[in-house]
Amino acid sequence: MLCVLLAAVVVAALGIGDFPLSPRQVIATLLGGGPPGAEFIVMDLRLPRVLVGCTVGAAFALGGAVFQSLTRNPLGSPDIIGFTTGSASGGIAVILLFGGGAAQIAAGAVAGGLCTAVAVYLLAFRGGVHGIRLVLVGIGISALLEALNAYLLSRASVNEAQSASAWLVGSLNARGWEHLRPLAAALAVLVPCAALLATHLRILEFGDATATALGVRAERSRLALMAVGVGLTAAGTATAGPVAFIALSAPQLAKRLTRAPGPNLLPAALTGAVLLCLSDLAAQRLLAPTQLPVGVMTGAVGGVYLGWLMLTEWRAGRA
Numbered sequence: 001m002l003c004v005l006l007a008a009v010v011v012a013a014l015g016i017g018d019f020p021l022s023p024r025q026v027i028a029t030l031l032g033g034g035p036p037g038a039e040f041i042v043m044d045l046r047l048p049r050v051l052v053g054c055t056v057g058a059a060f061a062l063g064g065a066v067f068q069s070l071t072r073n074p075l076g077s078p079d080i081i082g083f084t085t086g087s088a089s090g091g092i093a094v095i096l097l098f099g100g101g102a103a104q105i106a107a108g109a110v111a112g113g114l115c116t117a118v119a120v121y122l123l124a125f126r127g128g129v130h131g132i133r134l135v136l137v138g139i140g141i142s143a144l145l146e147a148l149n150a151y152l153l154s155r156a157s158v159n160e161a162q163s164a165s166a167w168l169v170g171s172l173n174a175r176g177w178e179h180l181r182p183l184a185a186a187l188a189v190l191v192p193c194a195a196l197l198a199t200h201l202r203i204l205e206f207g208d209a210t211a212t213a214l215g216v217r218a219e220r221s222r223l224a225l226m227a228v229g230v231g232l233t234a235a236g237t238a239t240a241g242p243v244a245f246i247a248l249s250a251p252q253l254a255k256r257l258t259r260a261p262g263p264n265l266l267p268a269a270l271t272g273a274v275l276l277c278l279s280d281l282a283a284q285r286l287l288a289p290t291q292l293p294v295g296v297m298t299g300a301v302g303g304v305y306l307g308w309l310m311l312t313e314w315r316a317g318r319a
Contacts, residue, residue: 002257002270006054009277013050014042016285052175052239053280053294054273055183057246059236061272062194062265064247065254066229069201069263070222071134075310077248078233079302081138084247085145086116087237092149092164096156105167106182106238113234116141117226170243170295172280179239186235193228194265201225202262243295245302246272 014030015021019041021029028034029042064077071081078084090112094100100108124137149168153161200221203211208218233247250272254264257271276294279301283292 002254002267002274006270006274006277009274009281010050010054013053013277013281014046016281017041017046018289048176048180049172049280050277052180052183053172053277055180055187056172056236056240056243057250057272057274057276058269059183059187059190059232059272060243060246060276061250061254061268062191063229063232063236064272065251065263065265065268066194066201066225066232067247068251069205070225070229071132072205073132073135074252075248076135076138077251078229079245079248080142081135082116082120082142082145083113083138083230083233084237084242084244085142085149087113087234088168088242089145089149090115091167091237091241092152095164095167096152096160099160102179109238110231110234113230113237116145117230121223121226166293167241169293170241170298171293172240173291173293175240183235183239186231190228190231190235191269193224194232197221197225197228198263198265201265205262241293241295243276244299245305246276246298249302249305250275 011023011026015023015026019037021035021038021042025034025038026042029038034042060078063083064079067078067081067083068074068076070076087109090108090110091105093112094105094108098104120134120138120141123141124134126133153164156164200211200216203214203216204218204221204225211218211221236243251264251268253275254267254271258264258267276298279297280294283294283297286292
């Protein structure tokens with residue numbers, strides 16, 4: 001169902017715009033036919049942005065599913081525990097301090113995410129890493145990094161601050177094939193790693209004692225899974241900026257759709273791709289011809305979702 005829904009969203013996103021195309025025309029263009037001029041509109045202008053949206057959404061959702069499973073807490077997503085903020089800090093540091101281009105910003109985002117993950121892990125480690133301790137330490141680190149980001153913006157020139165602020169919101173504007181290729185290469189490495197570690201991730205949900213009894217080295221597996229989750233989050237942030245709430249909401253929505261225990265990695269990835277593509281389509285068309293950054297749309301919807309999630313967790317006695 002999610003695959004069919006994603007395909008429908010992709011076709012709709014490729015057809016809606018100032019040069020509208022019917023679904024039949026979009027499919028014909030993808031297959032090498034289509035009306036005159038449609039190939040340039042679809043293949044060169046719209047398809048790269050749509051594919052970047054799909055891959056970024058899948059990367060954030062996979063990272064969120066990994067961390068929510070590790071912490072056994074629906075609030076344990078990279079948005080909340082600071083890894084997305086750390087990637088954002090690395091990116092804006094490159095923008096404001098070094099004036100770097102797209103490649104340097106991407107490298108800074110990856111480095112920031114990894115450094116944040118190391119700091120959170122070391123501060124949360126007490127003979128092992130407990131889920132709630134990881135969440136609490138991550139929230140504290142995230143607050144510190146947000147303060148650092150605000151300080152950097154306050155010390156920058158007007159043009160630099162505008163550029164960094166636009167990147168911090170998260171956007172798919174002007175994303176092309178050159179942005180898709182490095183992200184696809186990163187996912188080609190990280191997604192198989194996540195799939196190979198999925199069994200260990202499912203076993204770790206039962207606790208370290210049970211995992212050890214079943215032959216899983218809990219701390220080593222947790223470190224490997226954290227590295228994969230941080231890599232996915234940093235790759236998505238490096239490509240589109242710190243798009244909010246996809247990592248938090250997509251895994252939970254996927255669980256409610258499948259009604260299955262465990263991390264649900266593949267459904268989470270598909271849900272993230274659908275959510276980000278739909279959000280970007282809404283951001284483009286709701287106030288057309290003005291185009292909003294997709295992070296504005298996901299932030300508005302995600303804030304309501306976060307409030308609902310915290311309320312349900314409180315009522316269940318888990319928060």
